[in-house]
Amino acid sequence: MKLTLRIWRQKGPDVAGDLETHELPDVSPDMSFLEMLDVLNEQLQNEGKEPVAFDHDCREGICGMCSLVIDGVPHGPMKATTTCQLHMRTFHDGDTITIEPFRAKAFPVIKDLCIDRGAFDRISASGGFVSVNTGGAPDANAVPIGKEDADAAMDAAACIGCGACVAACPNASAMLYVSAKVGHLAHLPQGQPERGRRARSMVETMDAEGFGNCRNYYECEAVCPKEISHHFIGGMNRDFLKANLCGGE
Amino acid sequence: MNWLARLLGSSVGRKMLVALTGLALVGFVIAHMLGNLQVFLGPDALNSYAAKLKSLGALLWVMRGGLLAVFVVHVGLALKLAAENKAARPAAYARPGRVQSTLGARSMVLTGLMVLLFVLYHLAHFTFGWTHPEHATATEAVQTLTGPVNRHDVYYMVVMGFRQPLVSGLYIAAMALLALHMSHGVQSVFQSLGLNNRKYEDPIRKLAIGLAWVIFLGNSSMPVAVMAGLVDLPGA
Ligand code: HEM
Numbered sequence: 001m002k003l004t005l006r007i008w009r010q011k012g013p014d015v016a017g018d019l020e021t022h023e024l025p026d027v028s029p030d031m032s033f034l035e036m037l038d039v040l041n042e043q044l045q046n047e048g049k050e051p052v053a054f055d056h057d058c059r060e061g062i063c064g065m066c067s068l069v070i071d072g073v074p075h076g077p078m079k080a081t082t083t084c085q086l087h088m089r090t091f092h093d094g095d096t097i098t099i100e101p102f103r104a105k106a107f108p109v110i111k112d113l114c115i116d117r118g119a120f121d122r123i124s125a126s127g128g129f130v131s132v133n134t135g136g137a138p139d140a141n142a143v144p145i146g147k148e149d150a151d152a153a154m155d156a157a158a159c160i161g162c163g164a165c166v167a168a169c170p171n172a173s174a175m176l177y178v179s180a181k182v183g184h185l186a187h188l189p190q191g192q193p194e195r196g197r198r199a200r201s202m203v204e205t206m207d208a209e210g211f212g213n214c215r216n217y218y219e220c221e222a223v224c225p226k227e228i229s230h231h232f233i234g235g236m237n238r239d240f241l242k243a244n245l246c247g248g249e
Numbered sequence: 250m251n252w253l254a255r256l257l258g259s260s261v262g263r264k265m266l267v268a269l270t271g272l273a274l275v276g277f278v279i280a281h282m283l284g285n286l287q288v289f290l291g292p293d294a295l296n297s298y299a300a301k302l303k304s305l306g307a308l309l310w311v312m313r314g315g316l317l318a319v320f321v322v323h324v325g326l327a328l329k330l331a332a333e334n335k336a337a338r339p340a341a342y343a344r345p346g347r348v349q350s351t352l353g354a355r356s357m358v359l360t361g362l363m364v365l366l367f368v369l370y371h372l373a374h375f376t377f378g379w380t381h382p383e384h385a386t387a388t389e390a391v392q393t394l395t396g397p398v399n400r401h402d403v404y405y406m407v408v409m410g411f412r413q414p415l416v417s418g419l420y421i422a423a424m425a426l427l428a429l430h431m432s433h434g435v436q437s438v439f440q441s442l443g444l445n446n447r448k449y450e451d452p453i454r455k456l457a458i459g460l461a462w463v464i465f466l467g468n469s470s471m472p473v474a475v476m477a478g479l480v481d482l483p484g485a
Pocket residue numbers: 213214215216264267268269271272274275278323324327328330331357358360361362364365430431433434435437438439441442
C-alpha cells in the first residue's frame with residue numbers, strides 16, 4: 001500500500017506544532033498502525049531526520065499507553081480497538097491519513113504525539129482505591145458478590161486509562177474515565193464505605209485538572225477501546241448527587 | 250444552603266442545576282403552549298384566559314420573577330460551562346471527527362442563544378407590545394355582573410401579528426430551534442441527574458424527541474392557522 005501521512009510534529013510543550021507530510025511507498029496491510037509508524041521512523045532516520053515521538057508499550061491492547069487521533073477519531077476507525085491493535089488493512093492504497101495527539105489542556109503535549117496523562121493518575125490517587133487495614137490476606141471468595149454487580153464491576157474495571165474519552169469529547173471531559181473508576185468500586189462491597197467521598201473527591205480533582213464538562217454527547221463511549229458505557233457516568237452523577245445532598249461520607 | 254454551594258462549586262453540580270432549570274423551562278414551555286392553544290377556541294376563550302392570568306396580580310409577578318430567575322440561572326450556568334469547555338481544549342483538531350453525537354447535542358449553545366434572542370423579541374412583540382403597538386393596545390368590551398368592562402384583546406393582537414409572514418416565519422423557525430434544543434436537553438436531564446439507566450434510556454429518548462415534535466407542531470400550528478385563515482378575526 002502507498003500512503004500519505006499528515007502527522008503532527010511539535011518540538012516541546014511550549015512551542016507551536018504543525019502537520020508534516022510524509023509518503024510511505026510500501027506499507028504491508030498486515031502491519032499494525034504502530035509498526036507502520038516504526039517504518040516511517042526508520043525512513044526518517046535513514047534520511048538523517050528526527051523520528052516521530054509516539055507513546056506505546058504493550059502493543060497488545062492492554063496497557064493503555066498508545067494513543068493518537070487518526071483521521072479525527074481517537075484510536076482510529078475500528079470500534080473497540082486500541083491504536084496498537086489497529087491494522088493497516090483497515091485503510092486503502094492511496095489513502096491520506098491525518099495523525100494528531102490527543103488534545104486537551106489537561107493532557108499537554110510533551111513532544112510530537114506524546115502527551116502527559118499524569119492528570120489521570122492524580123484523579124485516581126484522589127479516590128480510586130479502597131482503604132484496607134493490613135493483616136492476613138482475606139480468602140478470595142469470602143465476600144460473595146452477585147453476578148450482575150460482578151459483571152458491572154468488571155465492565156468498569158476494563159478501563160485501561162488511555163484517555164481516548166477525553167480526546168474524543170468535544171469538551172475534553174474526563175467523565176467516562178472518572179466514572180469507570182468510581183463505578184468499578186461502587187459495584188463492590190469493598191467500595192461502599194468510601195463511596196460518596198470517592199465520587200466527590202475524584203470529581204473535584206477532575207475539575208482542578210482542567211478537564212471540560214460532560215454534555216452527554218457519548219463520543220467517549222463510541223471511541224473507548226474497552227467499550228465503557230456512558231451509563232457509568234449516570235451512575236457517578238447519582239453517587240455524586242447523593243453524597244452532596246446527604247453530606248458526610 | 251450548604252448543598253447548593255457544594256453543587257455550584259463542582260462541574261457536575263453546575264450541570265445538574267442546568268438540568269433542573271432546563272426541566273423547569275420545559276414545564277413552562279408546555280404550560281405556555283397549552284394556554285395559547287386556546288386561540289383555536291375563539292376570542293372569548295383566549296381573552297378570558299389572559300384576563301385570568303392578569304387578575305392573579307401579585308402572584309403573577311411572583312411567577313414571572315421565578316421564571317426569570319430560572320432562565321437566568323439556566324443561561325448563566327450553561328454559558329459558564331461552555332466557557333470552561335472551550336478552555337479545556339485550547340488547540341483544536343486539524344481534522345475534527347464525529348462518531349455518534351447528534352446535531353441537537355452539538356448545537357446546544359447555538360440553539361440556546363437563538364432561543365434567548367427569540368424570547369427577547371417575543372417579549373417585545375406580545376408582552377410589552379413595542380414592535381406593533383397598534384396591535385397590542387386593542388381592547389374589547391365585555392359584559393360582567395357589574396357592568397361592561399374593557400379588557401385586553403389578545404386574540405386580535407395574535408391574529409394581526411401572525412398575519413405578517415415574516416413574523417410567522419420567525420416564530421416557526423424559533424420553534425424549530427427550541428425543539429432541537431429540547432430533543433437533546435430532555436434526554437440529557439435524566440443522564441445529568443443520574444436518573445438514566447439501560448432499561449429507561451430508549452423510552453427517555455423517544456419521550457424527548459416526541460415532546461420536541463409536540464412543542465414544535467403545537468406552537469407552529471398557531472401562526473400557520475392564522476396565515477391559512479383558519480383562525481381569523483370575528484365576523485371576518
Ligand atoms: C425555554 C427555553 C429553554 C429550555 C426549555 C431549555 C431546556 C434545556 C434542557 C432541558 C437542557 C438539558 C440540561 C442537561 O443537559 O441536563 C438544556 C441545556 C442547555 N441549555 Fe437550555 N433551555 C432553554 C433555553 C436556553 C437558553 C436561552 C440558553 C442560552 C444560552 C440555553 C443553553 C443551554 C446549554 C448551553 C445547555 C447545555 C449545557 C451543558 O450541557 O453544558 N438554554 N436546556
